[in-house]
Amino acid sequence: MKFLQEVRSEAARVTWPTRRATLQTTAAVLGMAALTSIFFFVVDQVIGLGVRELFGLGG
Template structure:
């Protein structure tokens, strides 16, 4: 089942015209939200790591 490159390109172009592209504002808002969630996740896991580390040090009496 071979498809000619020209037919493939026509089909790709037809599909691309169906896509609803986000506006610049929508893209900036989504990017900001992704960065904010990544930062929140990093802070959360840092805090959890510190708490677990304190517990391990207290339990085994090593470290600090």
């Protein structure tokens, strides 16, 4: 019982982010994930093109 009271007490002390801060952070994370995926897609295509040209594979 004491443990649950302490947990409740600690949870009350937490500073929760605002809805706006949460949405801004989420948007930033999704934006960076999108940019990173585009970057790696382009790098993969360039490396693939280089390998195909080097070994004469593909169309």
